[in-house]
Each structure stands twice: as C-alpha cells, then as structure tokens.
Amino acid sequence: MSNLAKIPCSIVTGFLGAGKTTLLRHVLETAGKRRVAILINEFGDVGIDRDILEGCGIENCSEDSIVELSNGCICCTVADDFVPALEGLLAMAEPPEHIVIETSGLALPKPLVQAFNWPAIASRVTVDGVIAVVDGPAVAAGRFADDTEALAAQRSEDSSIDHENPLEEVYEDQLLCADLIVLNKTDLMDGEARAKVAREIKETVPREVKIVETEGARIDAGVLLGLGAAAEADLAARPSHHDAEGEHDHDDFESFVLDLPQVSQADEMIARIAAVTGDHDILRVKGFLDIAGKPMRLLVQGVGARIQQQFDRPWRADEARQGRLVVIGQKGLDQDAIARSIAGE
Numbered sequence: 606m607s608n609l610a611k612i613p614c615s616i617v618t619g620f621l622g623a624g625k626t627t628l629l630r631h632v633l634e635t636a637g638k639r640r641v642a643i644l645i646n647e648f649g650d651v652g653i654d655r656d657i658l659e660g661c662g663i664e665n666c667s668e669d670s671i672v673e674l675s676n677g678c679i680c681c682t683v684a685d686d687f688v689p690a691l692e693g694l695l696a697m698a699e700p701p702e703h704i705v706i707e708t709s710g711l712a713l714p715k716p717l718v719q720a721f722n723w724p725a726i727a728s729r730v731t732v733d734g735v736i737a738v739v740d741g742p743a744v745a746a747g748r749f750a751d752d753t754e755a756l757a758a759q760r761s762e763d764s765s766i767d768h769e770n771p772l773e774e775v776y777e778d779q780l781l782c783a784d785l786i787v788l789n790k791t792d793l794m795d796g797e798a799r800a801k802v803a804r805e806i807k808e809t810v811p812r813e814v815k816i817v818e819t820e821g822a823r824i825d826a827g828v829l830l831g832l833g834a835a836a837e838a839d840l841a842a843r844p845s846h847h848d849a850e851g852e853h854d855h856d857d858f859e860s861f862v863l864d865l866p867q868v869s870q871a872d873e874m875i876a877r878i879a880a881v882t883g884d885h886d887i888l889r890v891k892g893f894l895d896i897a898g899k900p901m902r903l904l905v906q907g908v909g910a911r912i913q914q915q916f917d918r919p920w921r922a923d924e925a926r927q928g929r930l931v932v933i934g935q936k937g938l939d940q941d942a943i944a945r946s947i948a949g950e
C-alpha cells in the first residue's frame with residue numbers, strides 16, 4: 606500500500622517541560638476541520654496533560670480523540686500499550702485523518718518510530734514526521750551538558766561508565782531522531798543564546814534538519830502536519846545512544862504524586878514549590894491547586910525553578926476538589942522532605 610493511503614502520524618518529542626503540550630494545543634487550534642486525534646504518553650501517575658488539553662475548550666478537541674497512555678514510557682511499552690491504542694483509533698467509526706503522538710519527556714522516539722514497522726500497523730499508518738521541541742533557555746543554561754567534573758569523579762570509581770548524563774542522552778536522542786526541531790521559549794533568550802543553541806543543535810545532528818524558533822510553541826498545523834517523512838523507512842539516518850543496547854531504562858528518573866490541601870491563596874504555596882524545586886534538583890512539577898472560594902482550579906506548572914500558574918477551568922460537580930502535584934526528577938529525590946517543604950512544615 607502506498608504511503609498516500611496510510612494515516613499520517615506525527616511524533617512530538619522533547620525533554621520534560623520543553624513545550625510539547627503547548628505545541629499540541631496550538632496545532633489543535635489551527636487544524637481547522639481536519640480530524641486530528643491525540644495520543645499522549647506521560648511519565649508519572651496522573652494524566653495532567655490530557656486534563657490540560659481537555660480544559661482547553663478547543664472545538665475539535667473531543668474527549669474521544671484524546672487517548673492517554675500513562676503506565677510507563679511509551680518507548681518501552683510499545684507492544685502492550687502503543688500498538689493497541691493506535692489500533693483503537695484506527696477502528697473508530699470515523700477514523701482520524703491525522704494522529705499526533707506526544708511522547709513523555711523522558712521517552713526516546715526511535716523505538717516508537719521502529720514500531721511503525723510492526724505488521725499489525727505497518728500497512729495502515731506512517732510516521733509523517735518526528736518533531737523535537739527544545740527548551741531553548743534550558744539548553745543555553747547547560748542543563749543537558751555533561752557535568753565533566755562529576756563524570757571524571759565517577760569514572761575514577763567505575764571504569765565501565767562510558768557516557769554520562771542521562772539528561773544529555775535523552776535530549777540528544779530526541780534531536781537525532783527529528784525531522785523538524787522547534788527551538789522554543791525564545792522569549793526567554795537573547796539573540797546570542799538563540800544562535801548558540803541553534804549552532805549546538807546543528808553540531809549534534811549530522812543531517813540537515815530545519816530549526817524553527819518559537820515563542821509559546823506557536824507553529825501552525827499547516828506547517829507541522831504533512832512533512833511526509835515516512836520516518837519508519839529511514840531509521841538508519843537516526844542514530845541513537847541506545848542503538849547498541851536496544852531498550853533504555855528509566856531507572857535514572859522517578860516521579861511521585863502529592864495530594865495537597867486546600868489553601869486560602871496560592872502565592873505562599875507556589876513560593877514553596879519554587880523553593881523546593883531549586884533545593885532538590887527537581888526537573889518538572891505540574892498539577893492543580895484547590896484555592897478556597899474559587900470555582901476554578903489553578904493549573905500550576907514548573908520547569909526548573911520557573912513556575913507558571915493560571916486558572917484553567919471550573920472544578921466539575923462530579924470531581925473532588927483535590928489539589929495534586931506530580932513531581933519528576935532524577936532518581937534519589939527525598940520525597941518526604943519535598944512533601945514537608947511544600948506543605949510548609
């Protein structure tokens with residue numbers, strides 16, 4: 606079957622907090638009448654991303670067309686979760702015209718692209734393109750660079766360590782698989798930082814890949830959908846740090862969920878979340894706060910120590926008003942201390 610008859614799927618990759626969900630929102634807003642389905646994979650136990658998208662009020666963003674895969678990282682659960690979920694979408698009475706897959710920030714895109722060659726789906730779908738969203742200011746600040754001193758110390762203790770920083774491996778694997786790179790958060794970068802990050806990306810990626818600079822991940826569906834890459838047929842051009850070992854494991858990272866009590870106002874708790882994020886090297890927090898007397902829930906999101914907040918939708922009558930926060934970091938987070946600090950104890 607030719608690619609024309611296959612349903613195109615875009616894979617959106619990018620490290621934790623780079624702007625993938627923000628990009629998805631914009632794509633849905635600009636997709637016009639095109640039937641776009643979304644498959645979301647999150648690292649962490651609570652489906653915050655799905656919840657954010659459902660709270661967005663965009664017309665062509667129906668509940669049926671958003672599927673969430675939250676038990677594990679999509680790149681390691683391809684057979685159990687991803688393929689059946691995709692088959693579910695293809696079996697809908699009105700199948701989508703385009704499918705956009707948001708991978709977790711810790712997922713490697715290549716195993717997912719490989720899965721498109723599985724017999725169960727190979728004749729029906731194709732990877733239209735892999736889009737890597739990059740947190741520009743985080744890269745400029747050296748967030749993904751090897752800590753050379755720490756590496757040297759580790760090596761002197763254990764000669765088997767060849768690479769390094771798990772953040773850097775994940776970040777680079779995402780770039781190496783991409784057909785289009787979205788250099789996001791340019792509002793937080795000056796011209797010099799933008800040029801530096803773009804140069805670094807070009808040095809990392811051996812083939813010619815277009816880099817688009819964005820603020821608020823604003824790139825229209827017309828640009829993003831329809832790249833026609835057929836990436837599953839082009840795997841050799843997408844090297845990965847994990848080619849040799851096959852699977853990668855997520856033991857380097859962990860996440861946990863905190864239930865939070867109602868607060869009379871948000872500022873103090875948000876200040877505590879910001880402080881604890883810095884103190885404990887937390888990579889990502891996201892969730893909702895229950896503010897006394899407010900009909901809306903407060904969406905709180907942090908990447909590094911930068912926390913954003915906004916009331917996103919009213920609490921529904923059929924749900925408990927329960928504040929909740931997902932915390933993600935490298936292995937070894939002191940969960941008790943973090944919980945106590947956020948609670949203000």
Ligand SMILES: Nc1nc2c(ncn2[C@@H]2O[C@H](COP(=O)(O)OP(=O)(O)OP(=O)(O)O)[C@@H](O)[C@H]2O)c(=O)[nH]1
Nearest residue numbers: 621622623624625626627710790820821822906913
């Ligand atoms: N200043 C600034 N903030 C941005 C921009 N794009 C996204 N953000 C914010 O960055 C945070 C993370 O954005 P998301 O779209 O949730 O990122 P993500 O990649 O989906 O995050 P994970 O799913 O946790 O990996 C949110 O608070 C966004 O509002 C941007 O261009 N500039």
